[in-house]
Amino acid sequence: MCGVIFTPHRKCKEMKNYEIETKCVQAGYTPANGEPRQIPIIQSTTFKYATSEDMGKLFDLEASGYFYSRLQNPTCDAVAAKICALEGGTAAMLLSSGQAANFFAVFNIANAGDHVVSSTSIYGGTYNLFAVTMKKMGIDFTFVDPDCTEEELEAAIRPNTKALFGETIANPALTVLDIEKFARVAHKNGIPLIIDNTFATPVNCRPFEFGADIVTHSTTKYMDGHGSAVGGCIVDSGKFDWMAHAEKFPGLCTPDDSYHGITYAEKFGKEGAFIYKATAQLMRDFGSTPAPQSAYLLNLGLESLHVRMERHCLNATKVAEFLEAHEKISWVNYPALKSNKYYPLTQKYMPNGTCGVVSFGIKGGRAAAEKFMKALKIAAIETHVADARSCCLHPASSTHRQMSEEELAAAGVPSDLVRLSCGIESYLDLIADIEQALKNV
Ligand SMILES: *Cc1c(COP(=O)(O)O)cnc(C)c1O
Numbered sequence: 001m002c003g004v005i006f007t008p009h010r011k012c013k014e015m016k017n018y019e020i021e022t023k024c025v026q027a028g029y030t031p032a033n034g035e036p037r038q039i040p041i042i043q044s045t046t047f048k049y050a051t052s053e054d055m056g057k058l059f060d061l062e063a064s065g066y067f068y069s070r071l072q073n074p075t076c077d078a079v080a081a082k083i084c085a086l087e088g089g090t091a092a093m094l095l096s097s098g099q100a101a102n103f104f105a106v107f108n109i110a111n112a113g114d115h116v117v118s119s120t121s122i123y124g125g126t127y128n129l130f131a132v133t134m135k136k137m138g139i140d141f142t143f144v145d146p147d148c149t150e151e152e153l154e155a156a157i158r159p160n161t162k163a164l165f166g167e168t169i170a171n172p173a174l175t176v177l178d179i180e181k182f183a184r185v186a187h188k189n190g191i192p193l194i195i196d197n198t199f200a201t202p203v204n205c206r207p208f209e210f211g212a213d214i215v216t217h218s219t220t221k222y223m224d225g226h227g228s229a230v231g232g233c234i235v236d237s238g239k240f241d242w243m244a245h246a247e248k249f250p251g252l253c254t255p256d257d258s259y260h261g262i263t264y265a266e267k268f269g270k271e272g273a274f275i276y277k278a279t280a281q282l283m284r285d286f287g288s289t290p291a292p293q294s295a296y297l298l299n300l301g302l303e304s305l306h307v308r309m310e311r312h313c314l315n316a317t318k319v320a321e322f323l324e325a326h327e328k329i330s331w332v333n334y335p336a337l338k339s340n341k342y343y344p345l346t347q348k349y350m351p352n353g354t355c356g357v358v359s360f361g362i363k364g365g366r367a368a369a370e371k372f373m374k375a376l377k378i379a380a381i382e383t384h385v386a387d388a389r390s391c392c393l394h395p396a397s398s399t400h401r402q403m404s405e406e407e408l409a410a411a412g413v414p415s416d417l418v419r420l421s422c423g424i425e426s427y428l429d430l431i432a433d434i435e436q437a438l439k440n441v
Contacts (some may be wrong), residue, residue, distance in 0.1 A: 015027040015085045016085075020086060020202065020203055020306060021306045023082070023085045023086050024082075024086065024203070024302055024303060024304070024305045024306045025303050027081065027082040027085035027086065028078045028079055028080075028081040028082030028083075028084075028085065028299070029078040029081075029082070029299075039075055039078050039079070039295075039296060039299055040074075040075065041075050041292045041293055041296045042069075042073055042074045042075045042292055043292055043293065044069065044073075045068065045069045045070075046067065046068055046069070047065070047066040047067050047068075049067075055067055059260075060260055061259070061260075061262060061267070061276070061280065069289065069292070070283065070284070070287050070289050071279055071280070071283055071284060071289075072279060073289075073292050073295075075292035075295045075296060076093075076094045076289075076290055076292060076295040077094075078295075078299070079094060079295040079296075079298055079299045079302070080092040080093050080094045080233060082299065082302055083202075083217065083219075083223070083233045083235060083302070084235050086202040086203075086206075086302075086305075087197070087202045087206055087207075087208060087215050087235040087237075088202075088206055088208050088209065088237075089208060089215065089235035089236050089237050089238060090236055090237065090238030090270075090271035090272065091235075091236045091238065091271060091272050091274070091275035091276070092233060092234060092235040092236065092275060093233070093234055093275050093278060093279055093283070094219070094231060094232070094233050094290045094295055094298075095231065095232040095233065095234065095283075095288050095289075095290060096230070096231065096232065096288045096289055096290050096294075097218070097220065097230050097231060097232045097288070098123075098125075098196075098198060098216070098217065098218020098219070098220055098221075098230075098231070098232040099125055099126070099129060099218075099232070100232050100286075100288035101216040101217060101218070101232030101233055101234050102126050102129060102165075102196060102216050102232075103129055103134070103288075104234060104278050104282050104283075104286075104288070105194050105214055105216045105234050105278075106130075106134065106139070106163060106165065106194065107134070107137075107139075107282065108251070108274060108277055108278045108281075108282060109162050109163060109192070109249055109251065109252070109274075110139050110162040110163060111138075111139070111251070112137060112138030112139065113138055113139075113160065114139055114140070114160050114161075114162045115139070115140045115141070115142065115158050115160045115161045115162065116130070116139060116140070116141050116142075116161065116162060116163050116164075116165060117141070117142050117143075117144060117153070117156045117157060117161055117163075117164050117165070118130055118141055118142070118143055118144070118164070118165040118166065119143070119144060119145075119146040119165065119166035119167065119170070119175075119177060119182075120143040120144065120145055120146070121145075121146045121166075121167065121170040121173045121175040121177075122165070122166070122167050122170055122171075122196070123167065123170070123171045123172075123196070123198075123218075124172075124399075126167075126196065127143075130165075131143070142156045144156050146166060146170070146175050146177050146178070147175070147178075150181055150184065150185055153181070153182065153185045154185050154188070154189075157185070157189050157191075161189065161191060162191055162248060162249070163186070163191055163192055163193070163194050164182050164185065164186040164191065164192075164193045164194070165193075165194045165195075165196070166179075166182055166193075166194075166195060166196070167195070167196040167197075167198070167199065168195055168196070168197045168198075168199060168200040168205050168207060168349070168350075169199040169200050169335060169350075169354055169355050170199070171198065171199055171357070171385065172357070172359065172385075172395075172413075172419055173412055174333050174334065174335055174342075174355075174357065174359060175335075175342060176335050176342035176345040176346055176349065176350075176354075177195070177345075178345055179193070179195060179207050179210040179211060179212055179349060180210050180211055182211075182212075183210060183211025183212060183213075184211070186211075186213070187211070190244070190245040190248060191245070191248065192213035192214055192240045193211065193212045193213050193214075194212070194213070194214045194215075194216065195207040195212040195214070195215050195216070196215075196216045196217070196218075197215045197216070197217060198216075198217050198218045198221050198222075198386075199221070199222075199354075199355040199357065199386070200349075200350055200354065200355060201217075201222045201223065201305060201309055201355075202215075203305055203306045203309040203352075203353075204309060204313070204350045204352060204353050204354060204355070205349050205350045208237040208239070210349065212237065213236075213237050213239060213240040214234065214235070214236055214237065214240075214274065215234070215235045215237070216232065216233065216234050216235075217232060217233040217234075217235075218231075218232055219231040219232060219233050219298050219301075220232075220386075221385060221386035222301075222305065222308065222309060222312070222355070222356075222386045223298060223301055223302055223305060224297065224298050224301040225301040225304070225305065225308055225386065225387065225388055226297075226300075226301055226387065226388050227384060227387045227388075227389070228297045228301070229290075229291075229293075229294035229297045229298055230294070231290050231294055231295070231298055232288075232290075234274075234275065234278060236271070236272075236274040236275050238270050238271035238272075239270065240270065240274075241270055242265040242270065242273055242274075243265050243266070243270075246265075249265075251264075251277065251281075252264045252265045252273050252274070252277055253265045253266075256277070256280075256281065258281065259280050259281065262280075264276050264277040264280075308388065308424050309353060309356075310353065311424040312353075312355065312356030312386075312422060312423070312424060313336065313352075313353030313354060313355065313356060314353075314427065315356060315390075315422040315423070315424065315425070315427040315430060316334060316336070316354075316355065316356045316357065316358050316422040317334070317336055317337075318427040318430075318431065319358055319420065319422055319427060319430055319431060319434065320332050320334035320336070320337050320358045320360075321337070322431045322434065322435075323358070323360050323434070324337065324339065326438065328362060328363050328364075328368075328438050328441055329360055329361065329362060329363070329438075330360075330361040330362065330363050330416065331360060331361045332358065332359075332360045333358070333359045333360065334354075334357075334358045334359075335350075335354045335355075336350075336353065336354045355386070356386065356421055356422040356423070357385055357386070357419060357420070357421050357422070358419075358420050358422065359417055359418065359419045359420070360417070360418055360420070361414060361416040361417055361418075362416050362418060362438075362441060363416075363441075364416075364441060365415055365416045366394075366396055366397065366415040366416065368416070368441045369394045369396070369397070369415070369416050369417070369418050370394060370397055371440055371441050372418065372437050372438060372440065372441050373392055373394050373418065373437075374440075375436065375437035375440040375441075376392060376433055376434070376437045377433050377436075377437075378390050378425060378429060378430060378433045379391055379392040379420060379421075379423075379430070379433070380392070381393065381394075381398075383398070383399060384421070385419070385421040386421060387421065387423060388423050388424050389423045389425075390420070390421060390422055390423035390425060390430060391420075391421050391423070392418060392419060392420045392421065393418070393419045394417070394418050394419075395408075395413045395417060395419065396408055396413065396414075396415040396416075396417065400413050420434075
């Protein structure tokens with residue numbers, strides 16, 4: 001791979017005709033004769049060239065290649081190309097975290113004075129990024145109920161709206177987004193739909209097939225899957241025609257003075273403009289770069305993603321069915337349960353499985369939930385989710401402990417809620433553990 005020039009378009013298409021399982025194992029890196037079988041960790045900040053002119057061409061984006069790992073690194077690019085292939089996109093980039101991925105994805109097209117419409121049902125960190133931090137940067141957000149009608153969604157759009165945003169399966173509320181509904185409204189208004197696909201993963205749902213334009217990931221979750229490396233990814237579908245809406249997206253459709261007057265949408269087309277701009281401009285200026293070592297660990301996780309997701313989903317379904325039938329449990333929320341409000345949407349968007357996270361309420365409220373969690377032997381108490389090892393969290397006594405009962409209810413996190421992230425152990429052991437812990441309540 002060393003010396004191979006990275007062109008995101010070509011790399012992402014190379015495995016087009018294979019099934020997702022084969023892409024998980026093989027996409028992104030194909031060694032030539034005598035090269036290492038496993039992705040080499042190119043632990044180098046910089047790259048050597050024979051002449052200044054050679055390097056100048058890279059700086060001018062006239063040739064593709066590597067010069068400084070803050071912008072691009074071959075190990076990170078190979079893993080980005082794998083995720084690109086999994087999602088069915090045309091270009092992708094890795095970032096240092098899921099937070100950085102969502103920030104870059106939105107900030108790449110929305111500036112001070114612009115507006116974005118987001119589902120209310122999103123990860124708490126993303127909500128804070130949008131509602132507090134990006135608001136301070138002058139970008140306004142309107143939050144809409146993901147179950148709203150198309151008319152209600154349409155009503156939230158303003159002349160300066162630059163994107164719609166939602167999560168395939170929301171963390172932690174486990175609501176399922178009607179991606180096609182959001183895509184229709186976005187495209188009717190000449191703006192892209194950005195989908196955070198962290199919980200479903202491309203193994204269970206590929207949002208581009210339903211009209212999403214940009215997909216983001218916290219690779220920290222199922223993609224890594226072993227609690228080893230924090231990371232993020234952005235993938236472009238290559239379908240959104242920026243030039244057709246040039247007045248809305250001057251950053252992509254007019255010359256970038258900070259980059260030798262390049263017009264990204266002209267030079268790199270629909271397929272490459274978004275990722276080139278996010279790399280050349282935002283990564284250059286913010287430096288939210290993943291370490292090559294982290295990208296290597298992420299790739300090890302990706303190699304078994306399809307196998308693990310199947311087991312996560314099987315375990316969560318068995319656990320959810322067990323809990324639903326238990327007399328000490330007051331409610332269960334798992335989108336793949338037939339009784340779940342979102343079951344019809346899961347059948348449409350994720351017929352093979354959703355995710356491994358189940359939330360439920362224990363009769364007896366906060367005190368009972370605390371006692372239950374203390375008695376669990378397999379699931380460890382952690383803020384993390386989507387790990388090969390089961391873990392659980394009682395938000396009311398940990399992450400949300402400053403909130404009153406009323407505030408908790410309003411935030412959709414009742415005080416009896418336990419979030420259980422089912423790992424890939426045997427579901428027989430998980431259920432036996434839950435059963436013994438419930439006897440203590
Ligand atoms: C965890 C998470 C994030 C944030 O990702 P980090 O890697 O922790 O920065 C974003 N979106 C979703 C859906 C998440 O679960």
